[in-house]
Amino acid sequence: MQVPAPFEYERATSVDHALELLARLGPEARLLAGGHSLLPMMKLRLATPEYLIDLDGLAGELGYIRAETTTSGSPPSEVRIGAMTRHRELLESELLAGTLAIFGDAERMIADPVVRNRGTIGGGLCQADPAEDLSAVCAAVDARLVIRGCDNERTVDMGEFYRGPYATAVGAGEMLVEIRVPLRPASGSAYEKVDRRVGDWAVAAAAASVSLSHGTIGSAGIALTAVGADVRSTEAEELLAGQLPSDELFARAGQLAAEACSPATDQRGSAEYKRHVVGVLTLRALQRATARALREAQSCR
Amino acid sequence: MQVTVSVNGEEYTRYVEPRLLLVHFLRDELELTGTHWGCDTSNCGTCVVLMDGEPVKSCTVLAATAAGHEIRTVEGLALDGVLDPVQQGFTEEHGLQCGFCTPGMMLTARALLDRNPDPTDQEIREAISGQICRCTGYGTIVRSIRWAAEHATDEIVS
Numbered sequence: 510m511q512v513p514a515p516f517e518y519e520r521a522t523s524v525d526h527a528l529e530l531l532a533r534l535g536p537e538a539r540l541l542a543g544g545h546s547l548l549p550m551m552k553l554r555l556a557t558p559e560y561l562i563d564l565d566g567l568a569g570e571l572g573y574i575r576a577e578t579t580t581s582g583s584p585p586s587e588v589r590i591g592a593m594t595r596h597r598e599l600l601e602s603e604l605l606a607g608t609l610a611i612f613g614d615a616e617r618m619i620a621d622p623v624v625r626n627r628g629t630i631g632g633g634l635c636q637a638d639p640a641e642d643l644s645a646v647c648a649a650v651d652a653r654l655v656i657r658g659c660d661n662e663r664t665v666d667m668g669e670f671y672r673g674p675y676a677t678a679v680g681a682g683e684m685l686v687e688i689r690v691p692l693r694p695a696s697g698s699a700y701e702k703v704d705r706r707v708g709d710w711a712v713a714a715a716a717a718s719v720s721l722s723h724g725t726i727g728s729a730g731i732a733l734t735a736v737g738a739d740v741r742s743t744e745a746e747e748l749l750a751g752q753l754p755s756d757e758l759f760a761r762a763g764q765l766a767a768e769a770c771s772p773a774t775d776q777r778g779s780a781e782y783k784r785h786v787v788g789v790l791t792l793r794a795l796q797r798a799t800a801r802a803l804r805e806a807q808s809c810r
Numbered sequence: 811m812q813v814t815v816s817v818n819g820e821e822y823t824r825y826v827e828p829r830l831l832l833v834h835f836l837r838d839e840l841e842l843t844g845t846h847w848g849c850d851t852s853n854c855g856t857c858v859v860l861m862d863g864e865p866v867k868s869c870t871v872l873a874a875t876a877a878g879h880e881i882r883t884v885e886g887l888a889l890d891g892v893l894d895p896v897q898q899g900f901t902e903e904h905g906l907q908c909g910f911c912t913p914g915m916m917l918t919a920r921a922l923l924d925r926n927p928d929p930t931d932q933e934i935r936e937a938i939s940g941q942i943c944r945c946t947g948y949g950t951i952v953r954s955i956r957w958a959a960e961h962a963t964d965e966i967v968s
Contacts, residue, residue: 510834511850518811518828518874541875548870549851551829561828565875621940623865623918624852707939 513551520563524570524686527562528659531682534560540684541565542593542632545624568593571631571686574602590688592631597622599630609650609690610801611698611716615642618700621708631685639674640710640735642702647688648732648740649716650698655687656680664689667732668740696720697801701790702734705777711735712777713786715766717794719754721802726752731766731791736783738770745769745791754799756792763791813877817842818886828874833857835873836883844884844913855941858914859883865918867940884913887920895958896920905954907945914941919955927962929955 519534521527531538537559541547550556564571571593576585588608590599599605600616619625619633619642633643634654647654648667655664656679670678679685702714714734720727729749731742745762752758772783814823815832817840824839836842836859845868848856852870859868860882868876887894896919899905906912915938922929922937929937934955935948943951 512831513829515827515829518872520874541872544872544875545852545870548831548872552850561872563872563875566878621855622937623855623858623867623940624870626861626864627866627871 511552513548514554514557516551516558517560518563519560520566522566524567524657524684527564527567527684528657528682530560530562531684532659534562536681538562540635542635543595543627543629544632545620545628546632546636546638564593568595572598574598574604576604576608576692577689584694585692587692588690590630590690592634592685592687593629594631596620596625596628596630596633600625608692609698611646611650611700611718611798612643614700615646615702615714615716618642618702618704618708624708630688634670634688635677635679635685637671637673637675637677638710639737642700642711642714642734644671644740645714645716645732645734646700647690649730650690650718651730653689653691654678654685655689656683657686658683671740693720695722695802695806697798697803697805698730699794699797699801701794701797703786703790710777713772713783713790715763715787715790715794717791717798719749719795719798719802721754721799721806724753726750726754726799729762729795731762731795733766733770733787733791735777736770736772736787738766738787742766742769742791749795754795756796759792759795759799760788762795763788766791811874813874815873815876815881816879817881818883819880824873826873828872830873832859832868832871832873832876832881835876836868836881839873842883842885846910846913848910853942854911855918855938856911856914858917858941860917860921863921863924865914865921882917882920884916887916894920895961896923896955898961899954899957900951903950903954903957905947905951907947911941911943911945915943915951919958922955923959923962928959931956 539558571591573591579586605612698718703712716732718730745765767788772780774780846856848854852867857868
């Protein structure tokens, strides 16, 4: 029987209450979101917090996906996602399907429908598992993450947020509360993943976003999952900026992304195989993101 | 700690360790052993119960978290001695061999049909994709759920 080590349990009733509890209980307290990363870690005794602060009651306060408009009359400038939004809500969101299809691409392949009923975006990002999908998604679409403490709030990008496997910028006494994704005109995004069986962690995956400007690529975002890559594949991104989209260009970007990452040989495949997969998936993600950007550019006219 | 969990419409209060998982609360504290305990790693899905009507893997939910939610287990499927159409479907279409995955499969089926009364076979397969039948009786499980969808009018609404 796998059972977590003993801990004291507190139930947060609001974000403020959770932050108060964090401040009071100190560094041996951990936040419990959907529980589908932390509880398995606790069963394996890889995590042995003295206190668990259950955020289940915050599913209302921090469970939302909404478009934000900065100036009235103009189209929405960003999508805001509460940290306790569950995978299933991300998958079923019409707003995300229409503006940031990459989330649906990724969610369809995260674990299984039952796990998606509990797991949350904030929990997944804070777990920072190198094979976790939404970190690459958020990096590719320039997401900004809102971290709150008792008397401070700061916003960081994924480059600052992700500090390596299982480590994030969320400090003692702080919690991730919101993910903000900018909406750009004539843009599209996509996620491509290879796994060994349905619902498994990625062998490798690629996230891409493309913004078009007069038919050329204004800017592109590329991020990889599970292959020891930097938070973003900057060489590949730089190659794309200002270029006319083409399959040949995308293949070269895929090659650059593959060269820059450092996959490890393990039970999911050899490093050589994973590197090959990264090249192909980056190409496909760019093709699909661009096709979506073109459709959006046409519908805006 | 003291927890009060609503299971199949009845409230149960018990003193438990905070680390007690919902699956063991149901089986050991309430002696509702219809919920099966399998892989412990949220992979196999035999421990699925409904939490506010949606399937969850009860090996990866604390009993303390379940407090304040409505839990429904396989013992709560039949109402007043009348089988749920899903249970009837599993009987009619031979939806089980060893029966180990059956409670979880039936609860996921119930939740699916509550949201989508006439699912395609693909939608049924997707819905149960987080659950493993090691007798590999998936074909008959899909047919059982199909049967339940086609006989939904027999359902007793709780």
